[in-house]
Amino acid sequence: xxxxxxxxxxxxxxxxxxxxxxxxxxxxxxxxxxxxxxxxxxxxxxxxxxxxxxxxxxxxxxxxxxxxxxxxxxxxxxxxxxxxxxxx
Amino acid sequence: xxxxxxxxxxxxxxxxxxxxxxxxxxxxxxxxxxxxxxxxxxxxxxxxxxxxxxxxxxxxxxxxxxxxxxxxxxxxxxxxxxxxxxxxxxxxxxxxxxxxxxxxxxxxxxxxxxxxxxxxxxxxxxxxxxxxxxxxxxxxxxxxxxxxxxxxxxxxxxxxxxxxxxxxxxxxxxxxxxxxxxxxxxxxxxxxxxxxxx
Numbered sequence: 001x002x003x004x005x006x007x008x009x010x011x012x013x014x015x016x017x018x019x020x021x022x023x024x025x026x027x028x029x030x031x032x033x034x035x036x037x038x039x040x041x042x043x044x045x046x047x048x049x050x051x052x053x054x055x056x057x058x059x060x061x062x063x064x065x066x067x068x069x070x071x072x073x074x075x076x077x078x079x080x081x082x083x084x085x086x087x088x
Numbered sequence: 089x090x091x092x093x094x095x096x097x098x099x100x101x102x103x104x105x106x107x108x109x110x111x112x113x114x115x116x117x118x119x120x121x122x123x124x125x126x127x128x129x130x131x132x133x134x135x136x137x138x139x140x141x142x143x144x145x146x147x148x149x150x151x152x153x154x155x156x157x158x159x160x161x162x163x164x165x166x167x168x169x170x171x172x173x174x175x176x177x178x179x180x181x182x183x184x185x186x187x188x189x190x191x192x193x194x195x196x197x198x199x200x201x202x203x204x205x206x207x208x209x210x211x212x213x214x215x216x217x218x219x220x221x222x223x224x225x226x227x228x229x230x231x232x233x234x235x236x237x238x239x240x241x242x243x244x245x246x247x248x249x250x251x252x253x254x255x256x257x258x259x260x261x262x263x264x265x266x267x268x269x270x271x272x273x274x275x276x277x278x279x280x281x282x283x284x285x286x
Contacts, residue, residue: 012171016164020157027153030284043280050160050276058167059269060262064105068112072273075119079126079277086133087285 015057022046037088044084051076106170111263115270118233122274125229129222129281136218143219144286146212151203152283155196156275162192163272166241166265169248170258177255179248186245189268193238200231223282230271230278237271240264 007013026046029039052073055061061069105112133140169185172178207213214224244264247253253261 010171012164012167016160019160019164023153023156023160026280026284027149030149035285040285043284047276047280051273054163054269054273054276058163058272059266060104060106060167060170063103065103068105071116075123076273076277079123079130079281082126082130083277083281083285086130 011057015053019050019053022050035087040084040087044080047080047083048077051080106262107266108259108263111266115266118267118270119274122229125226126277126281129226132218132222139217140219140286142286143217143223144283146210147223147283147286148203148206148210149283151199151206152279155199155203156279158192158196158199159272159275162189162196163269165189165192166268170261170265173248173253173258173261174255177253179251179253182253182261183245183248186241186248189241190238190245193234193241196234197231200227219286226278226282230275233271233274237268240267 008017026043029035029043032039035043055069055072055076059072061072165185165188169182169189172185173182212220214221241264244261247260
């Protein structure tokens with residue numbers, strides 16, 4: 001229990017678990033049958049959330065140059081949104 | 089809350105951007121290259137919606153899924169290595185995390201090989217149609233970037249073992265990590281774009 005507690009106290013470990021969970025959700029949506037507009041929108045939002053975690057936690061951009069930080073966020077958001085819009 | 093005249097203003101949170109500007113120029117140029125590929129893919133899809141309608145259904149989703157898990161985990165390994173070095177300058181532990189990253193990269197390449205072999209067995213070839221051509225172009229290009237990343241992480245591992253980094257000198261290690269995270273970030277977009285939504 002203490003080991004689990006220590007493991008989860010580290011934000012990198014928490015992020016890794018969340019990223020794994022979000023990937024499972026995306027794949028489950030894909031395998032559940034025909035994609036609806038709602039499920040495609042959800043997949044795009046999940047891609048944005050995963051990108052945000054990687055940028056903030058793994059790349060340690062939380063306190064970085066704001067131009068760089070928001071540029072990376074915009075990159076992920078723009079292509080996720082474009083993917084969803086073209087599928088709608 | 090009122091401040092007394094002459095009292096120092098609250099200090100702004102300290103800004104810190106990992107790695108050095110040269111690494112960021114390199115990383116951003118790589119991301120721009122992928123941005124062009126994404127735009128090309130989305131543009132061709134916009135012009136040929138009927139062609140892309142069922143493309144993803146013929147791809148090996150299992151391979152994309154496994155490689156997503158591998159890349160996410162490899163990025164975690166790298167991040168833990170950097171964190172270990174910054175917190176307590178633990179070179180041995182950082183070297184282990186970086187070696188694990190290289191192991192994950194090997195697994196990624198193995199899954200990619202199995203995926204391409206599965207594709208050929210199921211008639212998914214580069215000459216199939218425009219969707220499959222783009223799929224091969226994008227995924228092979230990503231694979232090449234993983235191989236570059238292997239060299240970068242391998243170099244960081246050697247430097248770690250030689251004692252080039254410590255708690256206060258991590259710029260090179262951060263640069264290698266930033267490149268690897270970029271590869272992961274691009275895959276986070278490629279996976280749903282190619283394998284799920286198509």
